Amino acid sequence: MATPFIRKLEHAGPLTDEERSVLLSLSTTSRTVSARQDIVLEHQTDTVPLILSGVAGRYKVLVHGTRRIVSFALPGDLCRVHAAATGALDLRVAALTACHVSDISPAKLREAIDTYPGISRALWWLTLTELSRAREWLVNDSRPADRRLAHHFCELLVCLQAVGLAGENSFELGIAQADYADALGISYVHVNRVMQALRSNGMISTGKHLLIFPDVERIKEFAEFDPGYLCLDGLRL
Structure with missing residues (x-):
């Protein structure tokens, strides 16, 4: 199973x-x-x-x-x-x-x-992966808020795809903006503005409770997202 x-x-x-x-x-x-x-x-x-x-x-x-x-x-x-x-x-x-x-x-x-x-x-792999993700979250804090949020979106998409719970360019949008604010270390109002900007720039769209990425490669490039830190290729020993 x-x-x-x-x-x-x-x-x-x-x-x-x-x-x-x-x-x-x-x-x-x-x-x-x-x-x-x-x-x-x-x-x-x-x-x-x-x-x-x-x-x-x-x-x-x-x-x-x-x-x-x-x-x-x-x-x-x-x-x-x-x-x-x-x-x-x-x-x-x-x-x-x-x-x-x-x-x-x-x-x-x-x-x-x-x-x-x-x-x-x-x-062991899971432990190493969590440490790698923690380092990337630290680095992500140095990015502007719009790229920081886009990076979180990309991470969620790839991690959910890895367990069969996301489509090629979308996943179910369930996290509240207030929670994204606490993950980014910014205010709820700022998160709302960033979401509006990403939507206006065509980076994201929403529909039927889904967060959709019209161009996945574009938002990954914008977010400076490289999935290598998620270690989904397994251990290389």
Whole structure:
């Protein structure tokens, strides 16, 4: 069964039928989390939430109360890939849209990593990918707001395509502009202006709850987007 989780991990290399079965057995129960609600709290280590559907955001609340989203968690993503190895966690994870979530036991995940080479390789790849994405988000903060938002759109498109949840030039638009503002570190009003500018310049259009890119290569060039940092070609060792 090619779930988003398995499809994502197989970018690191093929998994055996037994390894796929073990991965499926890790997420036997699920829950629904409404938009704006926390999926996992700061320092909570008793679960590794897996996003089955919807979009979540990993975030930190600063001293003055401002929320900063540091990455998105999409279907097939483990919200906290490091939780199976360490308790030193200081990020919360919130549903940005309604999310269907499975809670994986850290102990069972560690056992699967220790027992199955393909799963070990895949989780190592996933960790390296998250680190690479974090570096790219830091670099993206140096770009003008319009290119920064366009870069996030390109990342969402490619990541959703990788698990079979986006078309060639579109994906379902579910993230609120206020959430994009917290991801970009700018105001909601500024995000609205940037969206209007991208639409006016023909970079994006919307329809039937979709965000559409009339010319994918054009917006990728505008955003200075190179998908290499997403490591979708797997490990090169």
